[in-house]
Amino acid sequence: MFTPGREAARLTFFGLFALQHRGQESAGIAVSDGGLVRMHKDMGLVSQVFDETILSGLPGTMAVGHTRYSTTGPSALRNAQPIFCQSVVGDIAVAHNGNLVNTVSLRHELEAEGEVFDSSSDSELIARLLVRNMHLGPEHAVAAAMRRLKGAYSCTVLVPGMLIGFRDPNGVRPLVAGTLPEGGYMMASESCAFAPVDGVVQHELEPGEMVIVDADGMRFAQGAPADRKAMCLFEFIYFARPDSEMYGTLLYSARERMGAQLSVEHPIEADLVVPVPDSGVPAAIGYAQASGIPFREGMMKSRYIHRTFIAPDQKLRERGVRMKLTPLVPVIRGQRIILVDDSIVRATTTKQIVRLLFEAGAKEIHVRITAPPIKWPCFYGIDMCSKDELAAARMTLDEIRDHIGATSLGYLSITGAVRAVGRPEGEFCLACFNGDYPIAVPDEVGRDPFEGGVEVGRMAAVNKSQPELLHMD
Ligand code: SF4
Known part of the structure; x- marks a missing residue:
């Protein structure tokens, strides 16, 4: 949510409430007033995690929120989102929907380069990659991260003075962007999140596309070259809410x-x-x-x-x-x-x-x-x-x-x-x-590859004849 002149946390709460079906294990909102990021997240439903007092303690005109349904990393508070990180441009917060397939190799690469992780979720990898590239500027940091990510990801990122959303090159998970009444912008996994806050959907992001919202307005750019469209058919059959529009x-x-x-x-x-x-x-x-x-x-x-x-x-x-x-x-x-x-x-x-x-x-x-x-x-x-x-x-x-x-x-x-x-x-x-x-699925894929010190993912042989465990965030 980008809501000049208004508190973003409350609007984000109502948007998240409409997206509760996408994840019921944990919920979180990170807000920014342009500099400092404040965040609250906990296990449970949106209505259990937030109340008036908590929302009042989240001042700021920009926010990202998340409801989690675990697919990589167990259902635990350390894996709840948004993910908060500090970067050279200031505090950032990241929310991810989807599941990476190169989690194990990417994490090993980053750990070899000195990165230390706080969680066992694939989503933290996205946040860490963004931080490492933030010296290029937020938009280029997103593009650089997209070059190294493989799998399904629709993400929103809060950086000082700016919100960015981006969708993987196959467009597996949905992401839409639009406007708010009285000025402002929002992005969400599904269009059903717009109605409770009187938002209007303007654009369903294309594969590889990013949306940037700041004081100058909303604009779109290609973050990574589009691959073949591969939107999840199961979203249409079951997962997404029936009052959402996709394609x-x-x-x-x-x-x-x-x-x-x-x-x-x-x-x-x-x-x-x-x-x-x-x-x-x-x-x-x-x-x-x-x-x-x-x-x-x-x-x-x-x-x-x-x-x-x-x-x-x-x-x-x-x-x-x-x-x-x-x-x-x-x-x-x-x-x-x-x-x-x-x-x-x-x-x-x-x-x-x-x-x-x-x-x-x-x-x-x-x-x-x-x-x-x-x-x-x-x-x-x-x-x-x-x-x-x-x-x-x-x-x-x-x-x-x-x-x-x-x-x-x-x-x-x-x-x-x-x-x-x-x-x-x-x-x-x-x-x-x-x-x-x-999207090719490497042999490394596993549900909880970084839990308990056992790299389950490395042992998982994932192919058509012997498929393995599966996940999501
Ligand atoms: S269509 Fe099936 S395999 Fe493909 S993303 Fe959806 S649920 Fe996963």
Whole structure:
């Protein structure tokens, strides 16, 4: 946030609140009044980490904020963001969304050159690289850092008198920039962060592009040459909020179209189309409209339980499903149900939901999924575990159907999902669906390579036949 004449921390808080779905482990805001950077970050949700008193203690007209979902480095306060560093131009703070794939080699290079790290996250590497190059000036420092980074990164950087945002050369993770009423600018991972502060999106950054905001206004520059576009298809299917726009498309509408296409690819006779709330709702509406089968809500979701997919361990995930969803028995009982959800990753959640609905009296449950089968790990910032944990990597479609206990199972095709978004297939990362990684993944990749003194990453053999652990920030 760049908010001349107004406190940036409060606006950043509301923007972060809208981005809570992108990370629920920790949250932080760093502010600057042009010189000194003040920061507060802690474990927990945005609403748990900040209150009036804390926000009042963060004066300044420029700020960056972050919500974390861990993919490299564990969920711990030392890995929370923004990352604060001192540089030759003054204090800086960095927030990173994505996941680097050259974390291990880059960290060893920098350590050999005398760098000392405070955390085990890949994001600190970005901050350290920026600091080392800050004598070139902030914009050149960003460009120099981008030359050495490999992987997925959308970042915002607070430097004295200036905010810079930049996106990796493949544009894997989203980043948008825009204006604020009464003057000012903001940048955010998703456009949904703009509405609470009356911001207006002006530009979705292109791969390799940077945005610079200072007293002279907002301008754009190419920080690194663009590589082939490879935006994460999973953002469109599940991860991003449905009221965000990406590639110029409202995700809610794209998900409706995915549901409609699913009904064409996997038709079935049934009485009701029921979504898994909330993420399955638009696709279920699309399926119902295209098939003519009535849409009904068949489960109520507690508003106060986090997304189970993001919970860091399996025990929490399993407990989470029953705490989160309650079937509407009179709606479900005796019905042939088409159950629409966005994805099956480990199949833990789907299995429990199918069981819940059968226990509620459903006669048949036909599971329809808008994500194509996820067979490969993600190394670019979505926590989709090792290949061993991915249901579609170790089971056939029939085996998954039996495992989750469904009457039938159908996944949307890659072509169908891409067509629903409305951009050419070559503009997406589809690696977790087809194993075609747009950014080469070195053998070094591991989730927590710098925890406990054991360089897990060095031992991880990551290739198509033996994929490994996966991560994100
Ligand atoms: S591998 Fe899958 S989840 Fe990861 S960036 Fe690519 S499409 Fe997205």
